[in-house]
Amino acid sequence: MAEEVKLIGLSMSMFVIRVKIALNLKGVKYENLEETFGSKSEVLLKSNPIYKKIPVLIHNGKTICESMIIVQYVDDVWSGAGPSIVPSDPFDAAMARFWSYYIDDKWFPAYGEVMKGQTREAKIEAAKEAIAKLQPLEEVFQKQSKGKDFFGGDTIGYLDIALGCYLGWIKAAEKLTGLEFFDKSETPLLAAWAECFYSNDAVKCIMPDVDEFVEFAIKIQAKLNA
Amino acid sequence: MAREKGVVLLDFWVSPFGQRVRIALAEKGVDYEYKEQDLFNKSEHLLKSNPVYKKIPVLLHDGKPICESLIIVQYIDEVWSDKAPLLPDEPLARANARFWADFIDKKVYECGTRLWKLKGEEQEAAKKEFVEIFKLLQGELGDRKFFGGETFGFLDLALVPFVAWFYAYETFAKFSMDEECPKIVAWAKRCMERESVSKTLSDPNKVYEFVLFLKEKFGVEY
Numbered sequence: 001m002a003e004e005v006k007l008i009g010l011s012m013s014m015f016v017i018r019v020k021i022a023l024n025l026k027g028v029k030y031e032n033l034e035e036t037f038g039s040k041s042e043v044l045l046k047s048n049p050i051y052k053k054i055p056v057l058i059h060n061g062k063t064i065c066e067s068m069i070i071v072q073y074v075d076d077v078w079s080g081a082g083p084s085i086v087p088s089d090p091f092d093a094a095m096a097r098f099w100s101y102y103i104d105d106k107w108f109p110a111y112g113e114v115m116k117g118q119t120r121e122a123k124i125e126a127a128k129e130a131i132a133k134l135q136p137l138e139e140v141f142q143k144q145s146k147g148k149d150f151f152g153g154d155t156i157g158y159l160d161i162a163l164g165c166y167l168g169w170i171k172a173a174e175k176l177t178g179l180e181f182f183d184k185s186e187t188p189l190l191a192a193w194a195e196c197f198y199s200n201d202a203v204k205c206i207m208p209d210v211d212e213f214v215e216f217a218i219k220i221q222a223k224l225n226a
Numbered sequence: 227m228a229r230e231k232g233v234v235l236l237d238f239w240v241s242p243f244g245q246r247v248r249i250a251l252a253e254k255g256v257d258y259e260y261k262e263q264d265l266f267n268k269s270e271h272l273l274k275s276n277p278v279y280k281k282i283p284v285l286l287h288d289g290k291p292i293c294e295s296l297i298i299v300q301y302i303d304e305v306w307s308d309k310a311p312l313l314p315d316e317p318l319a320r321a322n323a324r325f326w327a328d329f330i331d332k333k334v335y336e337c338g339t340r341l342w343k344l345k346g347e348e349q350e351a352a353k354k355e356f357v358e359i360f361k362l363l364q365g366e367l368g369d370r371k372f373f374g375g376e377t378f379g380f381l382d383l384a385l386v387p388f389v390a391w392f393y394a395y396e397t398f399a400k401f402s403m404d405e406e407c408p409k410i411v412a413w414a415k416r417c418m419e420r421e422s423v424s425k426t427l428s429d430p431n432k433v434y435e436f437v438l439f440l441k442e443k444f445g446v447e448y
Contacts, residue, residue, distance in 0.1 A: 050329065050362070059318075062318055064318070064321045064325075065325060066324075066325055066328060069321050069324045069325055069328065070321070072320070072321065072324065073317055073318070073320070073321040076317035076320060076321075077317045090301050090304035090305045091287070091290060091292070091301070093300070093301070093304065094292045094297050094298070094300070094301040097294070097297045097300070098292070098293055098294055098297055101294060101297070102278060106278075136278070
């Protein structure tokens with residue numbers, strides 16, 4: 001049976017970017033169903049009635065929701081293709097899952113404050129908090145990468161995807177605040193990783209330009225302040 | 227630092243999150259040392275093992291800590307893969323189990339807490355939400371024996387520890403889970419036929435007493 005893979009999302013969404021990277025790593029062709037920012041399509045509401053959120057993967061008519069759950073699903077289904085995304089060692093897998101959870105649970109809200117900040121000063125203060133929360137990941141990278149380019153080792157893995165999806169948004173925050181999120185002296189490993197990840201083939205073809213993120217951030221800010 | 231060999235669980239007796247891990251270990255027949263933690267006066271051991279969240283449960287396997295209950299359960303499933311598989315094999319079923327376990331994590335405990343912390347209209351709203359959450363889960367269960375189908379699995383153990391809290395929630399918010407979600411109550415009874423579950427879940431009366439203790443501690447009126 002021919003595979004039918006569709007992805008409901010928004011190209012600016014870091015959570016959608018996660019799924020696109022996973023699909024690209026596995027060489028899976030998919031139909032991109034782009035939502036309109038500010039409204040939700042019937043397809044989305046039907047496919048994700050619980051949360052009504054993107055991304056949603058539709059594979060041969062079946063829906064899968066929640067970005068990192070979709071990433072694991074892609075890894076399971078296309079296990080023979082491309083690199084393994086979830087580490088095969090159970091402890092490494094647990095570490096990847098834990099730090100991915102930390103990124104969404106603790107780091108992302110701190111980052112969110114940068115976008116919400118109404119003045120440049122407020123954004124800078126918030127950015128300092130967000131940068132501090134990235135600090136623990138320098139040691140995690142050292143342990144998980146085992147001297148290679150990615151958290152996943154030689155190839156992009158689960159934790160790379162979980163954090164790397166934010167890079168476009170991080171670069172936008174850097175433009176808005178003048179601060180560096182991955183300081184080469186404070187977090188040299190993460191700084192090198194960010195460059196490697198951002199320039200990877202599976203990533204650069206789907207990652208929007210930094211200016212698009214900046215423009216979008218301004219749009220969201222206007223909506224929040226309305 | 228010499229690594230302590232074996233399996234150690236840092237936990238709190240009534241925690242439904244800790245109980246998930248205990249059920250998983252029991253299903254797999256894994257020997258471990260249980261170390262009860264004082265959550266109001268956290269030990270150095272706990273703080274060092276989970277510096278990010280400072281929470282239980284923490285599983286230590288040959289000294290290496292693993293945190294977050296569902297992550298620990300997946301770890302247990304992968305390490306002791308020769309017995310009682312918890313996550314299903316099939317990718318879609320796995321994604322489904324993970325989705326609903328994540329849903330439980332996002333919704334159940336937080337909503338349940340509002341049931342005993344709040345009063346009046348806010349409590350009524352929490353009650354409505356709690357029932358809606360379980361009606362969705364009931365829909366997912368359908369007419370199956372377990373969420374895992376014929377066999378008890380990941381999603382069953384993710385949810386079942388909260389059943390011990392039903393009596394406390396029902397008493398404080400004045401409703402009946404048997405009336406609102408009979409299939410869930412029936413499913414819970416089937417789970418309790420398993421030793422791993424019946425030996426792990428707290429006595430509902432003790433949970434009720436614990437919630438009374440929390441109410442006093444947080445200054446919530448009876």
